[in-house]
Amino acid sequence: MKTSQSHVLVSRRVVPRGRSRWRRRMHLCQVRREPVYDPAYRGVWASEDEYIREQIAELLPDSLRWLLACCDPVWLRAGYTAGTLRVWSRRAGYGRVYVFEAPEL
Secondary structure (H helix, E strand, C coil), rough: CCCCCEEEECCEEEEHHHHHHHHHHHHHHHHCCCCCCCCEEEEEEEHEEEEHHHHHHCCCHHCCCCHHHHCCHHHHHHHHHHHCCEEEEEECCEEEEEEEECCCC
C-alpha cells in the first residue's frame, strides 16, 4: 500500500505523522504514580536483589557490609525470605522497579 509523505501507515490505519509524534511525546511525559496505597509496597529500587541487599545491610555492622558484594543474589534471597516472606516487583520505568514485600500465606 502506498502512502503519501505526510502520512504513516499504522496498524491498517493512516495516521498523520504530526499526530503520532505528538502521541509519542505525550507518552514519554506521563507521570507514573507509585502504588503507595498497597501495604506491601516498599519503594522504588533498581531491582529486587538491590532491595534485599539494602535490607540485609541495615542489619550488618559497617565492617561486614563488603560481604554482600561477594554473595550470590539467589542465596541472599533464599536466606532473606526463608519461607516466611514473599518479595515481588512491578516495572516502574527507567530501569527501576516497584518492590513489594509481604508475609508468605
